[in-house]
Amino acid sequence: MFYSEDIIEQVRTENDIVEVIGDYVKLQKKGSSYFGLCPFHNEKSPSFSVSPNKQMYYCFGCGEGGNVISFLMKYENYTFIEAMEVLANRAGVELPKMEYSKEQRREKDLKTKIIEINTEAAKYFHYLLKSDRGKLAYNYLMGRQLSDEIIVKFGLGYSDKYSNNLYMYLKKKGYNDNELRETGLFTYDEKRGVTDKFWNRVMFPIMDANNRVIAFGGRVMGDAKPKYLNSPETKVFDKSRNLYGLNVARSSRKDYFLICEGYMDVISLHQAGFNNAVAALGTAFTQRHATLIKRYVKEVVLTFDSDEAGIKAALRAIPYLRDAGLAIKVLNMKPYKDPDEFIKALGRDAYEERIKNATNFFIFQVEQEQKKYNLNDPQEKTAFHKQVAEMLLEFKDEIERDNYLDSVCS
């Protein structure tokens, strides 16, 4: 059974395609259409068009096109049913109860099952952390000065030293291998049998925006490698569509997000009262992350590590955040390395002060560029000025460009 043509039509017409796509792509009006950078292929100048009259989108670069429903299916990787549910909900249209086909039911059940198993695993890891077996991990977290309250809030846990401890636990709970295999929590090997992916690690459950446990990150106790390990991507976990801490940050009622580098940064910022901190999950920052953030706030403050790697990560993230239309500032944590160290040394008020004094992203970019030149040498100085002029051209808006020109000249 499927939705009737009437209800599909109603959902389609009550969701303006420009508004919906505008949440994902920065659009600019040109004539009767809107244009932006295509989210389905890489491009520098906008060939992705959205027509309010036809309520359709089309990319002149890659040929992708369709209506508001197919856009969401393509962009969010939704099934038709999921896209209908999201759009109906958005427009306040009530959908009739419908029967799922066998295949749809299986897919939906599987996603629900993975989340259920993840939730069980998270509870088990948390129990272990508080038990004798988790002492080492618990002491590690105490050493990092985390409170019991914040440990509970983020559902932190511990995965045991035995290589199939979680597997045995979940088997006893009645889950079968077909289900367990889909969670990404286990390695199935012909010779060694089934083993847990995570062992002897502090466990960080990764929640989606709706507080559902979709994956895990783990930090090893001791010297084993890798130091940090994440769940692989599964039917419910896509790294580029989620941010650690977003489930809390989205309801922080602040009009900006703090973007930091890792789990521990997010947690210590939240503990210090900055509950609008988020981080990308074991992956570089992407356009999708920027778009996701744009759904909740208009401004971000980058608080990446102040070492070389952190500066590089910030410089890489900035263009994505700009493309999403976010205002961007960069926080200076010197002489400390990361938010955790900074707050431990100088306290939350000093950090708050640094947020207030955060540098505009362009000034930050220019400062970083400047380090590459010896400004006492006239030739190098000229090269530097040319480079800055080049960077200024990135501003398409003339007034904005002039303002930035003023600010770097002063």
Ligand SMILES: [Zn+2]
């Ligand atoms: Zn395209």
